[in-house]
Amino acid sequence: MKYLTHLDRLEAESMHIMREVVADAENPVMLYSVGKDSAVMLHLAMKAFYPSKPPFPLLHVDTTWKFREMIEFRDRRAEETGLELLVHINQEGVDEGVGPFTHGSALHTDIMKTAALKQALNKYKFDLAFGGARRDEEKSRAKERICSFRSAEHRWDPKQQRPELWNLYNTRIRSGESIRVFPLSNWTELDIWQYIRREKIEIVPLYYSAKRPVVEWEGTQIMVDDDRMPEDLRKTAVEKSVRFRTLGCYPLTGAVESEADTLEQIIQEMLLTKSSERQGRVIDRDQSASMEKKKQEGYF
Amino acid sequence: MYQDDLIASDITAYLEAHENKSLLRFITCGSVDDGKSTLIGRMLYDSKMIFEDQLDALESDSKRVGTQGENIDFALLVDGLAAEREQGITIDVAYRFFSTEKRKFIVADTPGHVQYTRNMATGASTADLAILLIDARRGILEQTRRHSFIASSLGIKKLVLAINKMDLQNYEKSVFDDIEADFVEFAEELAPDIEIQAIPMSALEGTNITTRSDKTPWYTGPALMEYLETVPVDDDRLAKPFRLPVQYVNRPNLDFRGFSGQIPSGTVKVGDRLKTLPSAKETTVTRILSGDKDVQEAMAGESVTICFADEVDTSRGDLICTAESPAEVADQFQARILWMSEDKMLPGRRYLLKIGSKIVSAQVNETKYKIDMSDLQDRPARDLALNEVGVCTLSLDQSVPFDPYNEIRETGGFILIDRLTNNTVGLGLIDFALRRAGNIHWQSVDVNKQAHSAQKGQKPAVLWFTGLSGSGKSTIANALQKRLFSVDRHTYLMDGDNVRHGLNRDLGFTDADRVENIRRVAEVSKLMADAGLITLVSFISPFRSERRMARNMMDEGEFIEIYINTPLSVAEERDVKGLYKKAREGKIKNFTGIDSPYEPPLDPEITIDTTAMTADEAAEKILDELKAKGILEA
Numbered sequence: 001m002k003y004l005t006h007l008d009r010l011e012a013e014s015m016h017i018m019r020e021v022v023a024d025a026e027n028p029v030m031l032y033s034v035g036k037d038s039a040v041m042l043h044l045a046m047k048a049f050y051p052s053k054p055p056f057p058l059l060h061v062d063t064t065w066k067f068r069e070m071i072e073f074r075d076r077r078a079e080e081t082g083l084e085l086l087v088h089i090n091q092e093g094v095d096e097g098v099g100p101f102t103h104g105s106a107l108h109t110d111i112m113k114t115a116a117l118k119q120a121l122n123k124y125k126f127d128l129a130f131g132g133a134r135r136d137e138e139k140s141r142a143k144e145r146i147c148s149f150r151s152a153e154h155r156w157d158p159k160q161q162r163p164e165l166w167n168l169y170n171t172r173i174r175s176g177e178s179i180r181v182f183p184l185s186n187w188t189e190l191d192i193w194q195y196i197r198r199e200k201i202e203i204v205p206l207y208y209s210a211k212r213p214v215v216e217w218e219g220t221q222i223m224v225d226d227d228r229m230p231e232d233l234r235k236t237a238v239e240k241s242v243r244f245r246t247l248g249c250y251p252l253t254g255a256v257e258s259e260a261d262t263l264e265q266i267i268q269e270m271l272l273t274k275s276s277e278r279q280g281r282v283i284d285r286d287q288s289a290s291m292e293k294k295k296q297e298g299y300f
Numbered sequence: 301m302y303q304d305d306l307i308a309s310d311i312t313a314y315l316e317a318h319e320n321k322s323l324l325r326f327i328t329c330g331s332v333d334d335g336k337s338t339l340i341g342r343m344l345y346d347s348k349m350i351f352e353d354q355l356d357a358l359e360s361d362s363k364r365v366g367t368q369g370e371n372i373d374f375a376l377l378v379d380g381l382a383a384e385r386e387q388g389i390t391i392d393v394a395y396r397f398f399s400t401e402k403r404k405f406i407v408a409d410t411p412g413h414v415q416y417t418r419n420m421a422t423g424a425s426t427a428d429l430a431i432l433l434i435d436a437r438r439g440i441l442e443q444t445r446r447h448s449f450i451a452s453s454l455g456i457k458k459l460v461l462a463i464n465k466m467d468l469q470n471y472e473k474s475v476f477d478d479i480e481a482d483f484v485e486f487a488e489e490l491a492p493d494i495e496i497q498a499i500p501m502s503a504l505e506g507t508n509i510t511t512r513s514d515k516t517p518w519y520t521g522p523a524l525m526e527y528l529e530t531v532p533v534d535d536d537r538l539a540k541p542f543r544l545p546v547q548y549v550n551r552p553n554l555d556f557r558g559f560s561g562q563i564p565s566g567t568v569k570v571g572d573r574l575k576t577l578p579s580a581k582e583t584t585v586t587r588i589l590s591g592d593k594d595v596q597e598a599m600a601g602e603s604v605t606i607c608f609a610d611e612v613d614t615s616r617g618d619l620i621c622t623a624e625s626p627a628e629v630a631d632q633f634q635a636r637i638l639w640m641s642e643d644k645m646l647p648g649r650r651y652l653l654k655i656g657s658k659i660v661s662a663q664v665n666e667t668k669y670k671i672d673m674s675d676l677q678d679r680p681a682r683d684l685a686l687n688e689v690g691v692c693t694l695s696l697d698q699s700v701p702f703d704p705y706n707e708i709r710e711t712g713g714f715i716l717i718d719r720l721t722n723n724t725v726g727l728g729l730i731d732f733a734l735r736r737a738g739n740i741h742w743q744s745v746d747v748n749k750q751a752h753s754a755q756k757g758q759k760p761a762v763l764w765f766t767g768l769s770g771s772g773k774s775t776i777a778n779a780l781q782k783r784l785f786s787v788d789r790h791t792y793l794m795d796g797d798n799v800r801h802g803l804n805r806d807l808g809f810t811d812a813d814r815v816e817n818i819r820r821v822a823e824v825s826k827l828m829a830d831a832g833l834i835t836l837v838s839f840i841s842p843f844r845s846e847r848r849m850a851r852n853m854m855d856e857g858e859f860i861e862i863y864i865n866t867p868l869s870v871a872e873e874r875d876v877k878g879l880y881k882k883a884r885e886g887k888i889k890n891f892t893g894i895d896s897p898y899e900p901p902l903d904p905e906i907t908i909d910t911t912a913m914t915a916d917e918a919a920e921k922i923l924d925e926l927k928a929k930g931i932l933e934a
Binding site: 012015019052164186197265 | 307308311312314315318319320321322323392393394395396397399403404406409418419421422425426547548550551552556558560561562589591592599601602603605616640652654655656657709710713714715717722723724727
């Protein structure tokens with residue numbers, strides 16, 4: 001007898017969420033980070049609204065330090081899907097020359113990512129933003145609702161979350177307030193990879209192993225992606241077979257040494273590895289409640 | 301270990317197997333003391349969902365704030381928000397994920413204390429199964445009963461009774477048996493169709509979690525994970541009638557118009573006859589899109605877009621049903637409500653109600669009683685406070701399609717939203733519709749109208765006498781009935797005054813009440829006609845529209861309007877009951893003919909001029925006319 005697999009169910013739930021919240025939103029947007037979760041989220045949106053196009057644009061908050069391959073991939077996917085792509089850069093940050101090498105990871109992320117996102121949401125007055133966060137990523141996210149309400153100042157109050165019964169979502173908000181919606185809440189990292197494989201979803205090649213120039217910086221191997229990396233650091237670069245488990249700003253994204261250059265090998269490596277996904281992210285290394293603090297401040 | 305080997309040796313085989321896993325969502329109920337977090341931590345740990353870096357953190361946390369001395373405190377894995385960790389209790393619903401070779405699991409982990417009842421209900425609303433944790437030393441507690449009540453109310457039919465801390469009871473069989481027997485007895489009151497699986501375990505020692513332990517040789521049932529991996533999921537949803545709440549109308553161009561939603565129950569095929577509610581229009585399915593692919597069939601759980609053969613007006617919030625067995629439509633309900641807000645639920649206050657994708661304005665008319673969750677007894681109540689459950693009646697400002705919650709969760713559950721704060725303040729489970737119900741389908745019975753009338757050897761008829769008060773309606777009707785009775789006709793005479801002593805004793809003489817008076821009498825006449833009787837109705841029935849309404853309710857030719865034409869002056873002069881006098885003196889208000897209008901029939905079947913004949917002559921005349929019309933065989 002035919003039955004729905006766990007991927008079928010996750011897919012159906014995500015599509016339901018997207019259709020449901022978009023129907024009541026005035027000005028929705030999808031935050032597109034170019035990573036694998038965004039790729040899955042975009043794929044689901046294309047399905048949910050087929051044969052129409054998803055009725056919202058994509059928004060990429062560009063810190064100007066993303067891998068060049070990410071930017072190429074982003075622009076190409078926007079063109080292929082025919083969706084409008086909005087790119088927001090914190091111009092004040094650029095003018096002040098903010099970057100991870102000069103200002104450190106925390107300040108850079110705060111200005112070029114967290115503050116930039118708020119700027120973009122204010123500028124376009126979005127009342128609904130889809131994000132690709134998952135509950136399995138971090139302990140505090142296990143309690144995040146699918147619909148997360150933000151005050152006009154984009155703050156998140158863990159005590160003011162609405163109960164989510166069945167598949168009914170109460171998306172009523174007052175003017176100025178906004179909702180972040182996480183359609184991938186119930187997916188795990190393994191689900192994401194399996195779905196990418198099943199649906200043959202294209203992802204940024206950086207996820208696959210290749211010979212890349214890397215240097216050791218603050219205990220992490222990072223890739224030389226442009227010449228903004230200080231020259232004395234750049235000089236230490238060596239070619240290694242590496243890949244990335246998450247994608248972000250190149251100086252803040254640790255490479256892992258790997259020979260995995262097929263999807264199957266990536267999944268194999270992920271399943272056999274002994275460290276969790278976000279370990280490659282420099283900003284998460286503080287005390288374990290750090291994500292929660294960041295979320296209250298408006299970090300996605 | 302087996303999985304690791306397969307991953308290492310043949311990743312493709314592993315992926316093929318894992319791509320086809322099913323999904324089970326369950327909720328764990330119990331308090332920290334029962335070892336709930338420890339159990340979940342253990343399940344995550346045993347299914348290798350914990351990576352080494354998390355394990356390092358866990359070990360250091362265990363030493364710092366753990367409760368297990370130098371051992372790993374699994375509970376720390378699952379207690380999330382910083383504030384809660386310090387308090388040592390989980391205060392929200394947390395979702396955990398793990399998978400085995402056979403299934404992926406989504407666990408809703410909710411706190412046990414009474415003040416978190418709403419959180420538990422939230423977790424239960426999407427769960428297929430509940431694990432009730434019981435401390436073997438303490439047995440079934442009030443809390444266990446409350447959890448079972450919420451779980452079963454929200455439609456969970458499968459309960460696992462996890463009798464934990466058996467290690468502290470030396471794995472005594474009798475301890476387990478007693479607790480199980482206690483619970484089974486209690487569960488019988490709860491719901492008739494609940495499946496219970498009791499398992500003796502120790503989350504701390506890992507007994508009967510993944511594999512059956514030799515510490516409990518007397519236990520022959522499955523280990524917890526074995527049970528969770530094999531218990532059937534969703535089998536009953538497929539057997540229910542097809543429903544599709546419309547979330548989104550997909551209309552990219554003039555050639556395509558599709559209705560999107562997630563199917564809560566049943567299956568649908570291209571070519572099926574469907575009915576959309578509340579419009580009640582029928583059409584046929586021409587296309588089904590599952591995502592971006594055309595399919596011939598779709599089933600409960602899938603998100604689809606379907607297209608119709610006809611232009612049927614359907615919009616967001618409507619419910620598409622199988623035409624064979626559509627949902628009901630109503631604007632008044634009896635429902636169980638769980639209140640989730642600090643501000644009390646007040647009867648009479650208006651809330652927004654969301655059911656499916658539809659939002660309407662609603663008010664609670666009355667709280668019939670609340671349910672004390674510790675003993676399941678009813679208690680009188682007017683309002684509901686946070687975490688209280690009550691049985692209430694609601695009225696909506698428009699009709700909505702629904703199914704009783706016990707039938708289909710997604711079409712029978714609703715939330716109440718505060719109009720001011722926009723917060724979700726209550727959840728409701730529809731039991732049934734009240735009054736004005738467009739939902740009660742006429743039940744077809746084998747002994748029908750034809751059978752009844754054949755048995756009596758007569759054609760049913762409704763002889764509707766209308767005329768002023770004192771015009772002679774009742775006298776003539778009475779004379780007619782005697783004649784009919786004498787020739788073995790089965791009759792009944794309904795007299796306005798008599799009916800007002802019983803059925804309509806709550807009605808006065810305002811226009812609204814007169815309308816309702818006639819409506820009820822017409823309904824009763826219809827039932828009597830259905831029973832094959834000849835009914836004589838003697839009512840002033842002053843308004844044409846109500847007499848027309850009564851006529852339209854009967855079958856063609858069955859309604860005979862008999863106008864007893866007595867001029868007002870004559871009736872007033874007769875004044876048999878002395879009513880005209882009182883009305884003229886102003887002692888009776890709204891008296892027909894005096895200060896309330898009488899609309900004479902424009903085209904009655906029979907007219908009797910009482911100034912030209914006696915009551916007996918009138919009865920004879922009517923009898924002749926009925927024979928002539930074929931109502932009575934000559």
